[in-house]
Amino acid sequence: MALEVGIVGLPGAGKTTLFTALTRTGGAGFGKENVGMATIADERLGKLAALVGARKITPATIRVVDVPGTGPALLGGLRQVDAVLAVADGFTPGGDPAADLETLELELLVADRDHVERRLERVEKQAKSGDAALRKELEVLTALLAHLDAGNTLRDFPGELPGELEPLTTKPLISIVNGPSGIDLQLEAELAELPEEEASAYREGPSALDEIVRRLSEALGLITFFTAGEKETRAWTLRHGESALDAAATIHSDIARGFIRAETITAGDLLEAGSHAEAARRGTQRLEGKTYEIRDGDVLNIRFNV
Ligand SMILES: Nc1nc2c(ncn2[C@@H]2O[C@H](COP(=O)(O)OP(=O)(O)O)[C@@H](O)[C@H]2O)c(=O)[nH]1
Numbered sequence: 001m002a003l004e005v006g007i008v009g010l011p012g013a014g015k016t017t018l019f020t021a022l023t024r025t026g027g028a029g030f031g032k033e034n035v036g037m038a039t040i041a042d043e044r045l046g047k048l049a050a051l052v053g054a055r056k057i058t059p060a061t062i063r064v065v066d067v068p069g070t071g072p073a074l075l076g077g078l079r080q081v082d083a084v085l086a087v088a089d090g091f092t093p094g095g096d097p098a099a100d101l102e103t104l105e106l107e108l109l110v111a112d113r114d115h116v117e118r119r120l121e122r123v124e125k126q127a128k129s130g131d132a133a134l135r136k137e138l139e140v141l142t143a144l145l146a147h148l149d150a151g152n153t154l155r156d157f158p159g160e161l162p163g164e165l166e167p168l169t170t171k172p173l174i175s176i177v178n179g180p181s182g183i184d185l186q187l188e189a190e191l192a193e194l195p196e197e198e199a200s201a202y203r204e205g206p207s208a209l210d211e212i213v214r215r216l217s218e219a220l221g222l223i224t225f226f227t228a229g230e231k232e233t234r235a236w237t238l239r240h241g242e243s244a245l246d247a248a249a250t251i252h253s254d255i256a257r258g259f260i261r262a263e264t265i266t267a268g269d270l271l272e273a274g275s276h277a278e279a280a281r282r283g284t285q286r287l288e289g290k291t292y293e294i295r296d297g298d299v300l301n302i303r304f305n306v
């Protein structure tokens with residue numbers, strides 16, 4: 001499953017501008033939901049591709065969803081995302097982006113309260129059948145609703161949240177002030193239309209978008225691994241702690257099913273050696289099994305049979 005991030009913000013904060021900058025595509029227009037893919041920049045990828053003479057380079061991507069406006073119904077469209085990007089207007093003179101971000105977080109909490117209440121109403125009816133699991137969930141939901149109505153958040157609920165809930169406010173949230181004091185999203189959206197070299201000539205430092213993606217990766221505990229083939233050299237993401245078998249499944253379910261061993265080398269060792277053959281001579285390449293924990297920067301060649 002592709003990782004997914006949702007953009008939230010008050011109207012006019014710059015959500016669609018951020019979407020455009022991240023995905024390098026124009027939004028679908030006012031009042032429409034926008035869905036696109038953002039690439040994760042990684043300087044190791046190009047170097048690995050050059051080393052093997054790859055004909056195709058494929059960066060890792062994250063799915064980005066931009067929902068128009070706020071309110072429980074609209075924000076409900078974000079329940080499946082892995083993280084939330086909150087945008088606040090920092091470009092309008094006299095604005096208060098910090099206050100806007102607080103308003104936004106309150107809206108997310110209100111949407112979650114609404115979500116809990118609706119789940120409670122549903123479970124209340126179903127629990128009449130006497131099902132023990134549902135009666136237990138009803139108890140927890142009742143306590144949770146009281147907890148929220150007393151001015152608390154889902155994060156500080158002392159019990160475990162029912163697995164059926166899909167809250168927004170327990171997801172990692174990254175806030176972005178759009179404007180001179182934070183990230184100038186309008187500029188980033190314009191630069192996203194230019195070739196990479198031209199865009200970086202305009203910037204003083206690294207791309208602000210890369211910074212957003214970096215914060216996102218950190219919040220999600222993402223690591224990157226590579227497959228370095230002549231036909232295609234590609235970057236992939238996993239969560240920290242995931243295994244060689246998870247990596248195989250990310251590439252293709254058949255590769256996971258027929259998994260034998262993963263030839264593994266760090267991108268640094270491979271780039272230093274200059275070729276797979278030289279790396280093999282140096283003994284920096286290892287054979288790992290299914291349970292091997294992938295580390296950021298591993299280059300994998302998975303042996304499998306079908
Ligand atoms: N001056 C300035 N205008 C911006 C910036 N970001 C967005 N805008 C403008 O603000 C308006 C609303 O932006 P949009 O991304 O559509 O906001 P949304 O409602 O949150 O999706 C548009 O006219 C943008 O061109 C910025 O960084 N600086």
Ligand SMILES: [Mg+2]
Nearest residue numbers: 015016031068
């Ligand atoms: Mg918009």
